[in-house]
Amino acid sequence: MRVLGIETSCDETAVAVYDSQHGLMSHQLYTQLPVHQQYGGVVPELASRDHIRKILPLTRQALKQAHSAWSDIDGIAYTAGPGLAGALLVGAVFARALGFSLNRPTLGVHHLEGHLLAPFLESTPPVPPFVALLVSGGHTQLFYVSAIGHYRLLGESLDDAAGEAFDKVAKMLGLGYPGGAALAALAEQGKPGFFTFPRPLIHRPDLNFSFSGLKTAVLQAWKKSGQTDQDKANIAYAFQEAVIDTLLIKTEKALMQMHSTRLVVAGGVGANTLLRTRLSACLEKMQGQVFYPRLEFCTDNAAMIAYAGWHYLKEGKQDADLAIRVKARWELQNG
Amino acid sequence: MKILAFDTSTQQCSVALLCGNEIKDISLDAPNQHAELLLPLIHRLLHEAGLSLTQLNAIGFSRGPGSFTGLRIAASLAQGLACAHDIPVAAISTLQMMAQATHLTQHAERIAVAMDARMQQIYWGTFAGTGIMLPTCPEQVLSPNEVILAGKDWTAVGTAWQVYSDSLLFLQPQLAHIDTKSLPQARNLIPLAQYQIEQKLTVSAENALPIYLRDKVC
Ligand SMILES: Nc1ncnc2c1ncn2[C@@H]1O[C@H](COP(=O)(O)OP(=O)(O)OP(=O)(O)O)[C@@H](O)[C@H]1O
Numbered sequence: 001m002r003v004l005g006i007e008t009s010c011d012e013t014a015v016a017v018y019d020s021q022h023g024l025m026s027h028q029l030y031t032q033l034p035v036h037q038q039y040g041g042v043v044p045e046l047a048s049r050d051h052i053r054k055i056l057p058l059t060r061q062a063l064k065q066a067h068s069a070w071s072d073i074d075g076i077a078y079t080a081g082p083g084l085a086g087a088l089l090v091g092a093v094f095a096r097a098l099g100f101s102l103n104r105p106t107l108g109v110h111h112l113e114g115h116l117l118a119p120f121l122e123s124t125p126p127v128p129p130f131v132a133l134l135v136s137g138g139h140t141q142l143f144y145v146s147a148i149g150h151y152r153l154l155g156e157s158l159d160d161a162a163g164e165a166f167d168k169v170a171k172m173l174g175l176g177y178p179g180g181a182a183l184a185a186l187a188e189q190g191k192p193g194f195f196t197f198p199r200p201l202i203h204r205p206d207l208n209f210s211f212s213g214l215k216t217a218v219l220q221a222w223k224k225s226g227q228t229d230q231d232k233a234n235i236a237y238a239f240q241e242a243v244i245d246t247l248l249i250k251t252e253k254a255l256m257q258m259h260s261t262r263l264v265v266a267g268g269v270g271a272n273t274l275l276r277t278r279l280s281a282c283l284e285k286m287q288g289q290v291f292y293p294r295l296e297f298c299t300d301n302a303a304m305i306a307y308a309g310w311h312y313l314k315e316g317k318q319d320a321d322l323a324i325r326v327k328a329r330w331e332l333q334n335g
Numbered sequence: 336m337k338i339l340a341f342d343t344s345t346q347q348c349s350v351a352l353l354c355g356n357e358i359k360d361i362s363l364d365a366p367n368q369h370a371e372l373l374l375p376l377i378h379r380l381l382h383e384a385g386l387s388l389t390q391l392n393a394i395g396f397s398r399g400p401g402s403f404t405g406l407r408i409a410a411s412l413a414q415g416l417a418c419a420h421d422i423p424v425a426a427i428s429t430l431q432m433m434a435q436a437t438h439l440t441q442h443a444e445r446i447a448v449a450m451d452a453r454m455q456q457i458y459w460g461t462f463a464g465t466g467i468m469l470p471t472c473p474e475q476v477l478s479p480n481e482v483i484l485a486g487k488d489w490t491a492v493g494t495a496w497q498v499y500s501d502s503l504l505f506l507q508p509q510l511a512h513i514d515t516k517s518l519p520q521a522r523n524l525i526p527l528a529q530y531q532i533e534q535k536l537t538v539s540a541e542n543a544l545p546i547y548l549r550d551k552v553c
């Protein structure tokens with residue numbers, strides 16, 4: 001079965017083709033970053049306007065890259081939420097209309113399930129059950145995944161997501177938007193021993209996170225410092241240590257609680273080198289395994305949506321009726 | 336001639352199908368339900384006419400101005416329906432469609448369309464002709480008091496004539512008739528889509544794009 005995947009939940013337009021036999025056959029992505037950068041955040045109306053210009057050209061490119069004709073597509077998966085309602089609608093309406101015109105089944109996919117399943121696109125995919133750490137721009141969550149489709153939320157951020165904290169601190173330090181990766185790069189120039197920031201909630205038995213206090217602590221430290229380039233790097237270093245440490249402690253706790261030695265990491269912050277190094281070391285110590293998506297599939301993409309959709313479409317699951325629905329807010333939690 | 340047309344530029348969700356000489360249409364008042372209703376309505380019209388999508392000569396949609404989200408719903412629907420079968424698309428002005436409707440029902444030949452654009456502005460377009468109403472000026476978004484209208488005997492169409500009746504009062508001497516009630520209807524897309532087919536003005540699916548008129552959005 002060959003599935004076309006479509007992603008338009010935020011500020012990337014993406015289309016991919018996944019096939020039962022050939023695996024991932026193509027993936028195309030257009031990032032609107034330059035459009036939103038000047039505003040320091042995503043402007044929903046501009047995002048939607050860009051999606052509708054790009055969706056069909058990208059689809060044609062994805063088909064071409066997959067050496068496929070329209071009629072080779074057996075099913076269509078699209079992100080139905082969560083995300084920006086107007087942006088989601090462009091992808092959903094296009095996908096459903098295309099499915100209608102080709103007389104092929106369609107399925108709305110949960111964006112976060114897409115993220116969680118991204119490591120399945122790699123050559124050694126994880127085997128459930130496992131614990132999953134989802135760390136993105138909008139989410140910081142720990143799940144227990146007993147099987148694909150069965151996600152039990154173990155804990156989550158009570159305020160800012162880890163990626164959001166990275167971005168806010170980066171903005172504070174003048175590193176632009178979204179500055180998570182730039183902040184991580186700067187942290188490499190930083191030295192230990194100058195600043196320390198709190199590890200929120202780590203002594204609590206639950207698996208929740210809180211990152212909003214961290215940015216206030218960072219702001220105060222920055223104001224009190226000499227504000228040299230080295231100070232900036234040292235602060236970046238200490239901030240990254242605090243976030244990664246917190247993620248590590250809670251993830252370890254989750255693995256112990258669930259008696260699991262398999263971990264899946266997904267979402268944009270999953271591209272962070274320090275996070276990967278620490279988690280890999282942790283799992284090695286437990287004689288367990290950790291699974292990551294390739295770097296480009298940590299952030300939003302359609303390959304993960306095509307894969308997630310394929311998983312259900314091949315079992316005959318599809319949109320129940322012709323009504324097109326998107327869900328800007330949508331919990332991923334079903335046992 | 337077989338043409339499918341839909342309009343979601345206002346609160347109304349409107350779908351029409353031309354099959355031979357007959358137009359079948361459905362219009363529902365459906366704020367925020369356009370995406371839910373469109374495909375079921377289209378399926379129903381096609382099914383009742385015993386038509387499949389591939390038999391269509393063109394797909395028409397109202398490309399704006401109007402509700403931004405509504406315009407994108409119609410445009411992405413047109414793209415998705417048209418792309419795989421290379422069905423020509425007629426992207427039609429909402430203002431022109433309203434002018435066309437008034438022309439057909441009231442035989443007016445000079446029509447000034449003004450739709451409420453919120454934020455103290457209107458979407459403005461003037462049309463004239465016999466048979467097919469064609470624009471006599473570029474469509475604009477502007478303040479009611481910025482409107483410039485030459486000549487007399489205009490028929491005024493659109494909600495803005497009521498919403499901004501005070502600010503538009505200065506145009507009164509140039510108006511022959513005012514209709515503030517009418518909303519865009521998909522059936523009025525059909526003659527304009529036919530005209531686009533005849534004049535080879537239809538576009539391919541990737542150019543089925545909204546025209547918002549208001550481009551400053553943040
Ligand atoms: N190397 C890195 N270190 C830390 N953070 C990073 C790194 N690379 C990317 N990020 C962060 O990842 C986030 C983007 O991830 P992603 O695209 O998965 O999020 P999103 O799609 O916006 O959110 P969601 O999927 O929750 O709606 C940004 O906050 C970005 O700063």
Ligand SMILES: [Mg+2]
Nearest residue numbers: 115136299300
């Ligand atoms: Mg994402």
